[in-house]
Amino acid sequence: xxxxxxxxxxxxxxxxxxxxxxxxxxxxxxxxxxxxxxxxxxxxxxxxxxxxxxxxxxxxxxxxxxxxxxxxxxxxxxxxxxxxxxxxxxxxxxxxxxxxxxxxxxxxxxxxxxxxxxxxxxxxxxxxxxxxxxxxxxxxxxxxxxxxxxxxxxxxxxxxxxxxxxxxxxxxxxxxxxxxxxxxxxxxxxxxxxxxxxxxxxxxxxxxxxxxxxxxxxxxxxxxxxxx
Amino acid sequence: xxxxxxxxxxxxxxxxxxxxxxxxxxxxxxxxxxxxxxxxxxxxxxxxxxxxxxxxxxxxxxxxxxxxxxxxxxxxxxxxxxxxxxxxxxxxxxxxxxxxxxxxxxxxxxxxxxxxxxxxxxxxxxxxxxxxxxxxxxxxxxxxxxxxxxxxxxxxxxxxxxxxxxxxxxxxxxxxxxxxxxxxxxxxxxxxxxxxxxxxxxxxxxxxxxxxxxxxxxxxxxxxxxxxxxxxxxxxxxxxxxxxxxxxxxxxxxxxxxxxxxxxxxxxxxxxxxxxxxxxxxxxxxxxxxxxxxxxxxxxxxxxxxxxxxxxxxxxxxxxxxxxxxxxxxxxxxxxxxxxxxxxxxxxxxxxxxxxxxxxxxxxxxxxxxxxxxxxxxxxxxxxxxxxxxxxxxxxxxxxxxxxxxxxxxxxxxxxxxxxxxxxxxxxxxxxxxxxxxxxxxxxxxxxxxx
Numbered sequence: 035x036x037x038x039x040x041x042x043x044x045x046x047x048x049x050x051x052x053x054x055x056x057x058x059x060x061x062x063x064x065x066x067x068x069x070x071x072x073x074x075x076x077x078x079x080x081x082x083x084x085x086x087x088x089x090x091x092x093x094x095x096x097x098x099x100x101x102x103x104x105x106x107x108x109x110x111x112x113x114x115x116x117x118x119x120x121x122x123x124x125x126x127x128x129x130x131x132x133x134x135x136x137x138x139x140x141x142x143x144x145x146x147x148x149x150x151x152x153x154x155x156x157x158x159x160x161x162x163x164x165x166x167x168x169x170x171x172x173x174x175x176x177x178x179x180x181x182x183x184x185x186x187x188x189x190x191x192x193x194x195x196x197x198x199x200x201x202x203x204x205x206x207x208x209x210x211x212x213x214x215x216x217x218x219x220x221x222x223x224x225x226x227x228x229x230x231x232x233x234x235x236x237x238x239x240x241x242x243x244x245x246x247x248x249x250x251x252x253x254x255x256x257x258x259x260x261x262x
Numbered sequence: 263x264x265x266x267x268x269x270x271x272x273x274x275x276x277x278x279x280x281x282x283x284x285x286x287x288x289x290x291x292x293x294x295x296x297x298x299x300x301x302x303x304x305x306x307x308x309x310x311x312x313x314x315x316x317x318x319x320x321x322x323x324x325x326x327x328x329x330x331x332x333x334x335x336x337x338x339x340x341x342x343x344x345x346x347x348x349x350x351x352x353x354x355x356x357x358x359x360x361x362x363x364x365x366x367x368x369x370x371x372x373x374x375x376x377x378x379x380x381x382x383x384x385x386x387x388x389x390x391x392x393x394x395x396x397x398x399x400x401x402x403x404x405x406x407x408x409x410x411x412x413x414x415x416x417x418x419x420x421x422x423x424x425x426x427x428x429x430x431x432x433x434x435x436x437x438x439x440x441x442x443x444x445x446x447x448x449x450x451x452x453x454x455x456x457x458x459x460x461x462x463x464x465x466x467x468x469x470x471x472x473x474x475x476x477x478x479x480x481x482x483x484x485x486x487x488x489x490x491x492x493x494x495x496x497x498x499x500x501x502x503x504x505x506x507x508x509x510x511x512x513x514x515x516x517x518x519x520x521x522x523x524x525x526x527x528x529x530x531x532x533x534x535x536x537x538x539x540x541x542x543x544x545x546x547x548x549x550x551x552x553x554x555x556x557x558x559x560x561x562x563x564x565x566x567x568x569x570x571x572x573x574x575x576x577x578x579x580x581x582x583x584x585x586x587x588x589x590x591x592x593x594x595x596x597x598x599x600x601x602x603x604x605x606x607x608x609x610x611x612x613x614x615x616x617x618x619x620x621x622x623x624x625x626x627x628x629x630x631x632x633x634x635x636x637x638x639x640x641x642x643x644x645x646x647x648x649x650x651x652x653x654x655x656x657x658x659x660x661x662x663x664x665x666x667x668x669x670x671x672x673x674x675x676x677x678x679x680x681x682x683x684x685x686x687x688x689x690x691x692x693x694x695x696x697x698x699x700x701x702x703x704x705x706x707x708x709x710x711x712x713x
Binding site for chain 2: 050051062063066067070073091094098103104105106107108111112115118119121122123125126145149152153156168170171177178180181182184185186187188189190
């Protein structure tokens with residue numbers, strides 16, 4: 035019998051990204067800045083899995099909960115649509131552009147983003163950008179865009195240390211109604227993947243299996259799931 | 263009912279779709295009920311088409327399950343609810359076709375984007391050697407629009423204050439003559455408006471609009487490149503305005519003749535009035551700019567902190583502001599006063615990044631490229647001036663930008679003695695004061711290496 039057939043309907047519950055379920059660690063000033071509407075532009079950067087996409091989606095969530103309209107644009111998946119996708123986006127109260135490094139080889143996209151930036155400024159709306167490097171190191175060729183990315187505060191998203199990662203795992207598990215003992219969190223950190231993306235994906239898998247098998251989270255249980 | 267019905271659809275979709283799909287395609291949508299039709303509004307036609315082809319049947323299915331009686335019909339459109347009214351069902355917008363919606367929303371946003379920004383004035387434009395001439399010319403134009411320098415063409419690198427000056431002129435003109443029609447817009451807006459006018463068959467209205475203003479301020483005209491139809495229209499607008507003694511002000515990232523993809527007749531006309539350059543600001547101006555920006559946000563910024571930031575951020579004013587905003591953001595978070603240590607801590611990622619880029623190898627490579635010589639020449643024993651001068655400049659840069667000791671720098675430059683490095687630093691410091699060319703080279707290299 036396949037996994038899906040055993041599951042009740044409500045099982046598709048997703049962890050929606052919010053600022054409340056992001057463990058700030060060293061990123062507390064950044065989280066604070068994301069909760070202010072006073073910055074028209076913010077840029078954040080860091081290595082993969084450090085939480086950039088979560089933060090951008092959380093910013094969208096926050097904007098919407100305040101009655102605003104927001105969109106998250108992860109460029110890696112959207113490049114194929116062409117920069118026309120950015121038309122009219124200045125109507126949004128907040129536009130979050132993720133994976134800016136993806137447009138390094140497209141001058142059309144860079145121009146499109148530059149023009150969107152100007153239109154958002156003219157409309158008094160906000161933009162939060164993110165990439166895997168600081169603006170000048172993204173490999174962009176349009177200086178106008180590079181300098182605009184650095185106009186607001188620029189934050190490097192600091193990766194969590196192991197203690198903070200364990201806490202983030204426990205926090206996320208709690209959000210899903212699971213109680214994760216500290217030793218299980220530590221076991222996952224030493225035996226599971228290192229980046230938070232994959233750790234959270236693993237957590238989702240553990241959650242599904244614990245529901246199906248009606249098991250609490252114990253080391254033998256997660257060890258079995260981690261086995262190849 | 264609309265809010266509840268659409269809200270339920272959205273909640274279900276959030277559970278069913280990946281966060282990527284939800285945040286990109288569903289979150290930006292709005293909905294409104296028109297009789298028994300649920301109109302789903304997208305920001306543009308790309309989103310509309312994607313949503314319609316991927317989610318229409320699922321949304322229909324949901325509506326069928328939610329409604330006891332006949333579910334509403336579903337229509338996908340481009341548009342948005344009026345911003346002032348958050349309650350969708352209270353303010354239905356009249357136009358129903360996506361074309362009309364598009365036209366309306368473009369007109370609404372255009373109104374906001376064609377006026378000058380009142381925050382940019384001559385009073386809060388910090389003057390320095392680098393922008394003195396441009397500022398003086400701008401004041402002159404603002405006092406005598408249409409009759410002193412026409413057009414005024416301001417050019418320079420990104421983030422140096424061209425747009426600020428442009429707005430300041432527009433604001434001053436309107437201050438003297440509140441009835442003056444001053445239109446500021448980015449070149450992209452001009453192109454977009456023209457394309458819309460052609461689509462909607464309102465090109466005559468477009469022409470009349472732009473040819474009858476008192477002052478037309480167009481930013482970043484280099485983005486006209488390759489857009490021949492827009493260039494032609496702008497050419498006629500330009501002539502009409504000049505003939506009517508209306509003021510035209512243009513900015514670009516380079517000298518008119520060097521703008522690529524622009525018709526010759528436009529380039530030559532751009533040079534008819536006055537062309538002025540804005541250069542990157544020198545250290546003292548950068549400090550003054552930071553102090554002024556801090557004062558505008560009522561932030562207490564000690565002089566030594568302004569000096570520290572200005573010393574490290576040399577590229578342009580926008581990045582200078584970005585660094586200041588980062589320090590202020592941290593101060594707001596912690597509630598602590600801004601001190602030198604505080605600023606160093608707040609900017610540590612930025613400084614670490616700079617330090618990473620500024621290695622001895624990178625200084626040698628960049629200097630060699632700048633002077634069009636080989637790195638091997640810099641490291642060689644050759645002592646003719648065309649090699650020795652760049653070598654001295656590179657050594658001096660290494661002393662200023664890295665924490666390497668004099669013997670380490672000497673070693674990296676072909677095993678030279680530390681006294682040679684010391685001599686190079688002294689020589690370059692002396693030449694910077696007496697030789698404008700060396701000074702410029704040195705400042706350019708500093709900027710390249712620290713951007």
